[in-house]
Each structure stands twice: as structure tokens, then as C-alpha cells.
Amino acid sequence: MTQSLIEHEAPDKPRETITLERMSYGRDAIGRLANGKTVFVEDGVPEDRVELEITNEKASFARARIAQIIEPSPDRVLSPCIYAGVCGGCSWQNLSYDLQLRAKRENVIAALTRTAHFDKEVAQLIVAPVIGSPDEWGYRNKLELGVTQDSHAKLLLGMYGDASHDLVPIASCKLAHKKIQNTPKSLQGALRFLQGTQDLGLFRVGVRHSNRTGECEVALWTRPGAFPRAAVVKTLSSALGCSSIVRVIAEEGKARKVKHVECLAGKGFWTEKMAGARFAISAPSFFQVNTAQAEQLVRSAVNALGGTFEGETPRGLSGMLIGDLYAGAGTFSVQLARAGADVIAVESAGSSVRDMRRNADINNVDIEVIGGDAARELPELGGLDALIVDPPRAGLADGVVESIAAAHPQKVVYVSCDPQTWARDVARFEHEGYRLTSVQPVDLFPQTYHVEVVSAFERI
Numbered sequence: 441m442t443q444s445l446i447e448h449e450a451p452d453k454p455r456e457t458i459t460l461e462r463m464s465y466g467r468d469a470i471g472r473l474a475n476g477k478t479v480f481v482e483d484g485v486p487e488d489r490v491e492l493e494i495t496n497e498k499a500s501f502a503r504a505r506i507a508q509i510i511e512p513s514p515d516r517v518l519s520p521c522i523y524a525g526v527c528g529g530c531s532w533q534n535l536s537y538d539l540q541l542r543a544k545r546e547n548v549i550a551a552l553t554r555t556a557h558f559d560k561e562v563a564q565l566i567v568a569p570v571i572g573s574p575d576e577w578g579y580r581n582k583l584e585l586g587v588t589q590d591s592h593a594k595l596l597l598g599m600y601g602d603a604s605h606d607l608v609p610i611a612s613c614k615l616a617h618k619k620i621q622n623t624p625k626s627l628q629g630a631l632r633f634l635q636g637t638q639d640l641g642l643f644r645v646g647v648r649h650s651n652r653t654g655e656c657e658v659a660l661w662t663r664p665g666a667f668p669r670a671a672v673v674k675t676l677s678s679a680l681g682c683s684s685i686v687r688v689i690a691e692e693g694k695a696r697k698v699k700h701v702e703c704l705a706g707k708g709f710w711t712e713k714m715a716g717a718r719f720a721i722s723a724p725s726f727f728q729v730n731t732a733q734a735e736q737l738v739r740s741a742v743n744a745l746g747g748t749f750e751g752e753t754p755r756g757l758s759g760m761l762i763g764d765l766y767a768g769a770g771t772f773s774v775q776l777a778r779a780g781a782d783v784i785a786v787e788s789a790g791s792s793v794r795d796m797r798r799n800a801d802i803n804n805v806d807i808e809v810i811g812g813d814a815a816r817e818l819p820e821l822g823g824l825d826a827l828i829v830d831p832p833r834a835g836l837a838d839g840v841v842e843s844i845a846a847a848h849p850q851k852v853v854y855v856s857c858d859p860q861t862w863a864r865d866v867a868r869f870e871h872e873g874y875r876l877t878s879v880q881p882v883d884l885f886p887q888t889y890h891v892e893v894v895s896a897f898e899r900i
Contacts, residue, residue: 453493453494453495454493454494455491455492455493455494455507456473456474456491456492456494456504457489457490457491457492457510458471458472458473458474458479458489458490458492459471459487459488459489459490460481460484460485460486460487460488460490460513461486462486462543462546463486463532463535463539463543463546463547463889464480464547464889465547465550465551465859465860465889466480466531466889467482467483467531467532467889468480468481468482468484468503469481469483469484469485469486469488471484471492473494473502477497477500477501477502478500478501478502479492479494479501479502479503479504480501480502480503480504481503481504481505481506482503482504482505482506483505483506483525483534484506485512485513485515485516485534485535485539486513486515486539486543487513487514487515488506488509488511488512488513488516489509489510489511489512490506490507490508490509490510491506491507491508491510492504492505492506492507493505493506493507514536515535515536515538515539516534516535516536517533517534517535517536518534519533519534520577520614521533521614523599523608523610526608527598527599527608527610528599528600528608529599529613529615529887529888530615530887530888531887531888531889532887532888532889533887537572537576537886540883540886540887541569541570541572541883542570543889544570544881544883544889544891545567545569545570545881547859547889547891548567548859548879548881548891548893549563549564549567550859551859551860551862551863552566552567552863552866552879554863555860555863555864555866555867556863556864556866556867556870557867558866566876566877566878566879567879567881568878568879568880568881569881570881570882570883570891571733571736571740571880571881571882571883572883572886573730573732573733573883573884573886574732575730575732575886576886576887577614577615577886577887578614578615578616578617578618578621579615579617579729579730579732579733579886580613580615580616580617580729580730581616581617581648581649581650581651581712581727581729581730581731582616582646582647582648582649582727582729583613583616583620583623583624583646583647584644584645584646585597585598585599585624585627585644585645585646585647586598586599586600586607586643586644587607587642587643587644587645588607594632595628595631595632595635595642596609596628597609597610597624597627597628597631597645598610598624599613609628610624611624611625611628612624612625615887616647616649617649617651619649619651619656620647620649620656623647623680626679626680627645627647627658627676627679627680629679630675630676630678630679630680631645633675634668634671634672634675638668639665640660640662640667640668641662641663641664641665641667642660642661642662643661643662643663643692644661645658645659645660645661646658646659646661646688646723647659648710648721648723648727650710650711650712650713650731651731652712652713652731653711653712653713654683655683655684655710655711655712656680656681656682656683656684656710657682657683657684657685657686657706657709657710657723658676658680658682658684658685658686659686659687659688659723660672660685660686660687660688661688661690662687662688662689662690663689663690663691663692664689664699667687669687669702669704672685672687672704673685673704673705676705677705682705682706683706683707683710684703684705684706684707684708684709684710685703685704685705685706686701686702686703686704686708686709686722686723687701687702687704688700688701688723688724689701689702690724698724698790698791701722701723701724701791708722709721709722709723709795710723712727712731713731714731714734714735714738714771715734715735715738715739715749715752715754715775716751716752716753716754716778717774717775717778717799717803718799718802718803719769719770719771719774719795719799719802720795720798720799720802721769721795722769722791722794722795723791724789724791724792725768725769725789725791725792725795726768726769726789726792727768727769727771728771728884729884729885730884730885733882733883733884733892734771734884736882737771737855737882737884737892737894738754738771738772738775740880740882740894741772741775741828741853741855741894742754742756742757742775742776742779744851744853744878744880744894744895744896745757745760745762745776745781745826745828745851745853745896746760746851747779753778754775754776754778754779755779755780756779756780757776757779757780757781758779758780758781759780759781760780760781760782760825760826761781761782761784761822761823761824761825761826762776762781762782762783762784762824762825762826762827762828763783763784763785763786763818763821763824763826763827763828763847763849764776764783764784764785764786764827764828764830765786765814765818765827765828765829765830765831766786766787766814766829766830766831766832767785767786767787767792767796767809767830768787768789768792768796768830769792769795769796769799770785770795770796770799770800770807771830772828772830772855773785773796773800773807774796774799774800774803774805774807776828777800777803777805777806777807778803778805782806782808783805783806783807783808784807784808784810784821784822784824785807785808785809785810786810786812786813786814786817786818786821787809787810787811788811788812788813788814790811793809793811796809797809814829814831814840815837815839815840815843818840818843818844818847819843819846819847821847823847823848824847824848824849825849825850825851826849826850826851826852826853827844827847827849827851827852827853828852828853828854828855829844829852829853829854829855830854830855830856831856832857833857833858833861834858834861835856835858835861835862835864835865836861836865836868841865841868841869841872842868842872844869844872845869845872845873845874848899849899850898850899851896851897851898851899852869852874852896852897853894853895853896853897854866854869854893854894854895854896854897855892855893855894855895856892856893856895857890857892857893859891859893862893862895866895869897873899873900874897874898874899874900875897875898875899875900876895876896876897877896877897877898878895878896879893879894879895880893880894880895881893881894882894
């Protein structure tokens with residue numbers, strides 16, 4: 441099924457009928473025109489038979505949109521979301537979930553072959569099937585909402601459109617836990633009431649909820665300035681019944697440099713249970729948005745290092761000295777220490793460093809926490825048996841792979857949220873004398889093209 445048999449009238453642009461073949465690492469499906477050019481088709485699904493309207497043609501590729509779906513793919517599905525095609529969050533929601541998992545594995549394999557120059561048959565053997573999410577919808581423990589105003593200066597909350605800076609107002613989000621799916625509408629009403637004629641300096645709102653602890657925290661990201669603290673607590677507590685309300689005073693913009701976090705009500709942090717451990721997370725700190733699948737990341741990483749999980753108890757790493765770079769709030773460090781390893785964790789974000797120390801205490805484990813830049817601190821870590829790295833989307837900075845090789849860990853586990861930058865770094869590791877031994881993709885983000893990868897390297 442499809443949401444509609446798409447048809448656009450555009451007689452001035454060339455048209456062509458083709459069958460789409462596969463998904464890109466993005467929102468587009470890929471096919472091939474009669475002249476042999478690769479064509480990227482927005483909102484397409486592999487095996488769709490479509491009439492295309494060519495919108496942009498280059499020397500080696502073209503872009504097109506669907507003028508008409510002649511025969512829909514058997515994997516084309518009807519999305520339950522009323523914002524499908526408008527909000528930028530879920531560009532694969534017209535694909536069956538089985539196809540999403542297959543396409544994500546294919547994209548990891550394609551990154552290995554094209555960027556790391558692996559033989560395709562070798563890549564096929566080394567990349568395991570994707571571990572799918574138990575929940576295809578309603579899996580997110582966090583919503584991040586942008587803030588703007590309408591033409592009447594009324595506050596609006598929403599999501600940013602795909603590849604744009606335009607805010608799409610939304611009343612609900614079906615990716616979020618059921619208990620917070622409708623919070624955009626509730627929050628918008630409460631914040632409009634609070635704002636009145638006063639500028640709250642608000643530019644972002646975060647909502648975190650745990651199905652396991654029942655806790656819900658609202659984080660209001662604001663510019664410095666006067667703020668009606670008592671009124672905010674009274675109104676939001678009444679509207680949402682949240683267990684914690686915080687104000688994050690920060691600079692607006694992509695960097696979001698945090699100046700201060702104020703606890704307005706409750707504990708001032710949010711707690712979650714994951715893989716037998718408990719985590720306390722401050723509003724500025726990173727934590728994976730799909731808790732069940734974060735457990736799969738942790739289990740995969742422990743297994744790759746030679747350990748095991750018995751139920752919710754990690755074991756088998758006793759006597760190992762393991763470094764954890766880009767350690768965040770301790771997602772991996774806590775579990776490695778629970779499995780018996782001596783752990784040295786490096787993290788640059790101040791809020792995450794504080795959270796990691798607190799999480800070590802909560803879980804009764806010892807972690808040597810170093811607040812600093814991973815590349816700068818790596819040479820000082822000493823003789824490591826193994827190393828785990830979980831860098832941001834940009835991957836490892838120039839020179840970091842060489843520094844890792846100079847430290848001589850026998851095993852390296854690389855957790856990545858971007859197959860392209862990961863594959864670039866795979867090639868660097870192979871050049872420095874490490875062999876890629878396993879690749880486990882994990883789907884933390886159903887209905888999107890994003891995929892996490894847990895990969896293991898051994899020193900040759």
C-alpha cells in the first residue's frame with residue numbers, strides 16, 4: 441500500500457519509467473535511467489515501478505521525484521504518522537520494517553566496499569544481519585523540540601524539516617514512548633500560557649521519559665536572562681506531572697555551549713535502567729534514545745572484547761585494562777567495569793564527566809575518569825589490553841587511529857553511528873596493522889536510515 445498514487449503534472453520536465461532498485465544512505469531510493477545514469481528518487485521504495493520526473497541532471501547522476509507510482513513495491517507501507525512527508529524525522533516510514541533492516545545492512549556493506557575498499561564477498565561475510573528493534577514505533581525515550589513563533593507571535597514547538605532549517609509544528613510524535621507522544625501539544629499550551637507577553641528566552645525543549653523507572657524530565661533550553669522559575673514549575677507540573685524540571689542556560693546555535701544548569705523541581709536529572717545497571721543523566725549529557733537497543737550495543741561490545749552476558753550480568757573481562765574514549769556518561773564503561781575490567785574512561789563534556797562519576801558510584805564500580813580530549817589523553821593511558829571508541833558522527837579525527845596503533849592495544853571495538861565515516865576509519869585501522877574481524881549493525885532508529893555499528897579489530 442502507499443499513502444497515495446503520487447501524480448504531479450509537469451509537462452516541461454523530462455519523464456521516464458523505471459523500477460527502483462535499492463535505498464541510499466539517506467531518504468532517497470536509487471534506480472538507473474535508460475542512459476545508464478544513477479538516479480536518486482525522493483520517497484521511493486525498492487521495487488516500485490514508477491514514472492519519474494527528472495528534476496536535476498548532472499554528468500554522472502540525476503535526481504527525480506515520483507510523478508506516478510505505476511506499481512507499488514510489496515514493501516511499500518502506509519505510515520500511521522499524520523506528519524509523514526512533512527516532518528524530517530522519519531524518512532523511511534514508507535518502507536516495511538523488514539526492508540529497512542535489509543537496506544541498513546546493505547548500506548553498511550556498501551560503505552565497506554566503496555570507502556574501505558573491501559571485496560564485496562568478504563564484506564558480505566563479515567557484516568552480520570542487523571539486530572532489529574523490538575519496537576518499530578514508540579521506542580524513543582527522548583524528544584527534542586525546536587521553538588519558534590507564528591505570525592501572531594505565539595510560541596510554536598516542532599521538529600525541523602528534513603535537510604532544512606524550517607520548523608514543522610507538531611502536536612505529537614509516534615516515535616516517542618506512549619506516555620510522551622502527545623507532550624508537544626501539552627508543552628506548547630503550557631509554554632504559551634507562561635510566555636504571555638514575556639520572552640522566556642526559550643530556543644529548545646527536551647523531554648526524557650523512562651518506561652523502566654517511570655521518570656519524566658523536561659529541560660528548557662534558554663538564553664541567559666530573567667526567568668519566571670516558580671510559575672514555570674507550577675504550570676509544567678500541573679500540565680505534565682513530570683518528576684524533574686531543569687533550565688539549561690546556554691548559547692543558542694549548533695554548538696549549544698552550556699553555561700549553567702538550574703534544577704527548578706525534582707532531582708535535577710533523569711534516571712534509566714539499562715542492561716542491569718542504573719544511569720543518572722543530566723539534561724546536557726548524551727544517552728542513547730532507544731534503551732532496549734542500547735542494551736544490544738553494550739552486549740555486542742562486551743562480546744567483541746571477549747566477555748559475555750549472563751542474564752543482565754556482564755562477565756569475563758577480569759584482569760583486562762580497557763580504555764573507553766568518548767565515554768559519555770558511562771554507557772560502556774560501567775558495563776566493562778561490572779564485567780571485571782579495569783577501566784580508564786576519557787570524556788570531554790563536563791556534564792557527562794560528572795554523570796559518569798556518579799554512575800560509577802550508583803553501580804558500585806571503579807572507573808578512572810579523565811576529563812579531556814580523547815586524542816590528547818590517549819598517549820598517557822599506558823599499556824592497554826583493549827580499547828573501545830564511540831566517537832561522534834564525524835568519526836575519529838585525523839591522527840587518532842595512528843595514536844591508537846602506537847598504544848598497541850590487542851583489540852579495538854569501534855562503535856559508530858555513521859557507516860561512511862566508520863568505513864573511512866576502517867581503512868585507516870587496516871593500514872595501521874589491525875584486521876577487522878566482526879561487524880554487528882544494530883537498529884536504534886526504526887523509520888529512519890540511521891544505523892549503529894559495533895565493529896571489532898585485532899592487531900595482526
